[in-house]
Amino acid sequence: MKTGAKEHRYVPFGIKLMLTYSIFIIIPVLLAGYAANSIFTTSIQERTREINEGTLEQMKDNIVYKMEDMSRISDMLYTDSNLASYLRHYEEGWVSYEATTKQLLPKIQTTIEAANNKMRLAVYLHNDTLPEIYHNYKNNDPLSSEGPLFDLYHITRIMDRPWYTNYPKERYGETMEWKQVEGDKKFGHISLLRRLVDTNDPLDLEEIGFVRISLRLTDLLESVDYEKMGEGTAIFAVDERRKIMFSSGETEYRLDETLSEDKMADYWVIDETIPELDWQLVALVPTDIMEKATEKVRLWTILICLACYIVFSVAGLFISRFYSRKVSKIVRVLDAFQEGNFNKSINFKGKDEFTRISIALNEMGRNIDELIHEVYVTNIKKKEAELESLQAQINPHFLYNTLSSISRLAKFGEIGKLQRMVLDLAKFYRLSLNEGRTVIPIKNELEQIEAYINIQKTKFGDGMQVMFDVDPDILRFATVKLILQPFIENALEHAWYGDRINIRIVGKLEEGLIAFQIIDDGIGIHPDTLRQLFDPVESLNVGYGIRNVDGRIRLHFGNEYGVSIASKRGMGTSVNIRIPAKMHDKLSNRPL
Secondary structure: OOOOOOOOOOOOHHHHHHHHHHHHHHHHHHHHHHHHHHHHHHHHHHHHHHHHHHHHHHHHHHHHHHHHHHHHHHHHHHOOHHHHHHHOOOOOOHHHHHHHHHHHHHHHHHHHHOOOOOOEEEEEEOOOOOOOEOOOOOOOOHHHOOOOOEEEEEHHHHOOOHHHHOOOOOOOOOOOEEEOOOOHHHHOEEEEEEEEEOOOOOOOOOEEEEEEEEEEHHHHOOOOOHHHOOOOOEEEEEOOOOEEEEEEOOOOOOOOOEOOOHHHOOEEEEEEEEOOOOEEEEEEEEOHHHHHHHHHHHHHHHHHHHHHHHHHHHHHHHHHHHHHHHHHHHHHHHHHHHOOOOOOOOOOOOOOHHHHHHHHHHHHHHHHHHHHHHHHHHHHHHHHHHHHHHHHHHHHHHHHHHHHHHHHHHHOOOHHHHHHHHHHHHHHHHHHHHHHOOEEEHHHHHHHHHHHHHHHHHHHHHHEEEEEEEOHHHHHEEEEOOOOHHHHHHHHHHOOOOOOEEEEEEEEEEOOEEEEEEEEOOOOOOHHHHHHHOOOOHHHOOOHHHHHHHHHHHHHHOOOOEEEEEEEOOOEEEEEEEEEOOEHHHHHOOOO
16 A cells, blocks of 8 residues: 655744744843833933922022122122221211212212112111211111112111121121011011121221111022922922921912921922021922823833834744845855955845845955955055155255255365265265165164265264264164155255254154154244145145155055154254154065
């Protein structure tokens, strides 16, 4: 009997992968939702509290600012030594009248006009030869009355007042108090109390008067506004006994009522101290404001988590079923391309989009590989040509100047100097040519510059002094040739200060860099010329040799290396050259 193979029914791999994916995606989504809800809730609460704390602190700062402004106003009287001198003169008649009209009253009026808020100034004087000038307010608010905003009294009017007799001992420039005295509480005022002392004798500080500056409590606490912190908030100004002195917002508490802890249990409490008053600003923020905000966050978190789960599930189903394998192959090829391997290829069967992608990727890899090779070779040739061009620009300029000097020596029959200059010139060019190599050992560069200096010493004699300060450790490294000679030549052409010049050549090793300095004590470079040297437009007219050396260094080693110059008129110039500390064999084999 013939039996056929039984066909096994199974769940496709894509569906099994999707089911596993769906199960495992629930856990991260739920955890992320819970964490997000907790974080956002905490963040909103902290942020709201920080905002409210900042708002209350700003209110306190505004109050302090106004108090400091009043203190500044009182300083105008406190620190006026001329006023103190007049108040110490106990002479009646014309002297008293002159002191009052020409000194005291104008000073008081100036003080009042300097205030940013409406205030009333009361001055109590020990000098009873000066007249009293005051107003009868008839038990009305003094700050609401018309007329001058000041009163001038004799000190005897307050000698028995507790707020005066208990006033603290004077410390120069510091002693002052804010209190509600006399009728302040009745009219909703507060006063700054301060002595007037004899500033001409800072050791004695004899009291010559007393100042009381009164302003409305509502003006001082103008910035305290519950609307800045939200609906339902109440803000109180309480004294050291927690007695309410001022309130803003709808509240069941009355002025002079004590603000107890029991009444604040259902609120978030934020407070700020006003040290100058020994008062506190207390803000009561309803907790339901936070609850409304967190409920909205919780709802949005649930909706976002649900939407994320649906989107992830649908996306996972299609990606895992139709594209995962082919996309993985494409990604592997792209990774190979990213690593520089353009020989890796991919092949798909069929005639769909993935087949076309595979053909395009394979062809793109071959084209990119060929283009990279072509660009690489072209750049090498271009940089070699640029270096040779820059190098070729140096030698003719120097040769022309040297031959001119040789001609002059021959003309005047100085055969000894002529012979030395010709030998040094031959040595210079032997080292300069260097078998056509652009990179040479630093040792050869220094020998070359010595030959050049010998040529110039033959020309200039004892007026030119050159000192070498070269670290022997740098001699084993390499450099682009002819980076020192143009700056020596430039100094000898332009930097002479009278009939002498001193040049110092420094070479040292600094953390993987070689730093050369050519320092002269010449006339220096004019600031405009120094600015033009490295300006892309203006440098076309100046600094040919500097641009040449800087360009060759940057072209060979990179833009982080090159030439910088510091100079000051009448003090000299310092040229700084930076190149990497590389061995000669590594640089000579390095592609450009």
